[in-house]
Amino acid sequence: MGDLREPLRDLIECGLPQALEVMGERWSFMILRASFNGLKHFEEFLTELGIARNILSNRLAKLVEHGILKREPCADDRRKIEYRLTEKGLDLLPAMLALRQWGQKYGTEQVVEDPVLVDELDRLPIGPVSILAHDGRILGPQDLWLTRPENLGNRADGTIATPGAGQGVSLGRGDVVDLAAAKAAAAR
Amino acid sequence: MGDLREPLRDLIECGLPQALEVMGERWSFMILRASFNGLKHFEEFLTELGIARNILSNRLAKLVEHGILKREPCADDRRKIEYRLTEKGLDLLPAMLALRQWGQKYGTEQVVEDPVLVDELDRLPIGPVSILAHDGRILGPQDLWLTRPENLGNRADGTIATPGAGQGVSLGRGDVVDLAAAKAAAAR
DNA sequence: TAACTAGGTTGCGAGTTGCAACTGAAAACT
């Protein structure tokens, strides 16, 4: 179970609550998806999502406030306002796809999708959103371990790994995966 | 913009709403994370998350109802109940990590993490959760395209791609990424 | 038997959500 004895007690300080502050609200992900789908205007979101006007107004304002969407008056029609994804918003794509792939995998209704999301290059369906090691290997729950920063690269066998070309990603404090449970589940 | 003229109007039928039905509720992801962290008992979640008792009770019941956690009476103490992740729950790991990586990247407070989530093999930090092509290439928003099922593999240059060993993943109906916007943003 | 613990449930006030109606400004029609 890693080299930590106990699961950490202070889970508050990590990226998840920060993400949920915006995206945890009821319609945020649906609006985000609509944005990815190219919707830009208030009334489009309104009719598309079937959301209440005041809620939409409120949610859009919050998404803009958090820098996920940007709000720009339309040039050709000065009543219209364009809500467009920022880079920060685009960066939510993996999270959204992961969620929806999960929803699709386990959803009650097995929907036959009509337009398929494909790789532009070969026009073949994309694979699952995955957790990658620094060198690109795909990792499952059973491959994750928790360690203190000072022990990075200290392999179980005593040898030392050095980060190659891989881009390490820093995660939040309190980032513990229950390996015992994960491995037990994987073993079943 | 793919070979579809317009963004689809019926975005309802896809995996996302199904996922949000459970995980869209306020505390669901935090409870999930606590589960990944190895917490199993009611009072543990309670003190760890600082959530209200009734809400926790309600959320746990819903997570169990949706098959994300399973509820098992403890053998040694029949008052205690263990809430453990099911496979369906474990499958939410990419979504949770994607969300928290995003939160960490853009969060106001740059938290210095103490325990780092690493690859078990070499004990080096994991990379970002990524969207993969069927053959494992990492895809960004600008690499995504939308196509009708009957046109799968029809490349822009007219040649035809055939799925290799890659495992295609089926996404929900209405799965459209606004390529124009994504590419424009990527170009900036 | 009394006290304690684990996991809930109930009641109440505060905050959120959703519907419908209204506003105000810019465009379109007549």
Next chain:
DNA sequence: AGTTTTCAGTTGCAACTCGCAACCTAGTTA
């Protein structure tokens, strides 16, 4: 020019949800 329509919001009100504290019940410990 004057009326109507469209766009993006705001306001009022009913229903629901959240969080806190208190209470409840079964099993465990002293």
